[in-house]
Amino acid sequence: MSAPNNNQRHTIAVLVDNEPGVLARVVGLFSGRGYNIESLTVAETKPEAGVSRITIVTSGTIQIIEQIKNQLRRLVPVHTVSDLTIEGPHVERELALVKVSGTAGRVESLRIADIFRARVVDSTNESFVFEIVGRPDKLEAFIKLMKPLGLVDVARTGVVAIARGPQAL
Template identity: 60%
Template sequence: MIVAGQSQSAYFLEEDIPNTERSHTLSVLVDNEPGVLARIVGLFSGRGYNIESLTVSEVEHEKHLSRITIVTTGKPPVVTQIMHQIGRLIPVHRVTNLTWLGETIERELALVKVAGKGEIRDDALRLAQAFNARIVDATLESYVFEITGTPSDIDRFVSLMTNCGLVEVARTGLAAVGRGKIGM
């Protein structure tokens, strides 16, 4: 089942969706079985489109269903075509473009390692407090912070930490759900 607006045509564009390249968050509900992710990713790579973020996790253990959240950039007709092609795969139950649904709740988790001493170390702690980042590891020479937020919040935090001795960043990828009753 494809959820991409009113029409199911690959060439349909809603009037309020501009025909410009932009970021799209797709949510795909699939059977949890080997090879499904490779086939879905293959649809993107076969057409030369980049996946900016990809997260996968089992969401219904009893039914063996997993949710794949994909962030990509493209024009609406291309994204719609990819959605329809994903939807035709046998183990796919539903494809939803969360971007087209309107308001979504998006979060990402990052671990950020910062090394420094003295005043730089104090600056890193103050910034972490301002962003509600949690210290998950501390030594005399470094901190590892855990931060959860929107991708833009994490980007800002990482950017500010470069001045405090940023060493390493690990990000989980985007998790997203639609607001209200609509969702997946």
């Protein structure tokens, strides 16, 4: 009998100075301790202040997640570390480009895309490229339905997330 899996998925937002080597230090923290990164996005959010936001989706036990957050807080130049999963309601989105080929399932592909509110951003006689935005589970469901219709390729951005309400990170 195996032990129960107490891993939980967490979305962590980190504000850092936008300077060379910061992302390498954050990723090094994860790889050096054997933690997995399920999704990673980085973008400058306050150009005037030289601040970037790193959004990391990871999983682990409560103790591992606490370790990750504490170790992130000790990194220089980290300003704030927020675990959006436990700090209250938040919004998560991801973008994917999904290429489907073939002519047999064209009508079905378009019908499913319409249901999922995916947009056709490129079309040839042999293929479509759909753009879909939503929660990661919505993207997974769309991709799963496209597999039997001729799924060729998928490119995903990774999760971006923001807390609900008037407060900033």
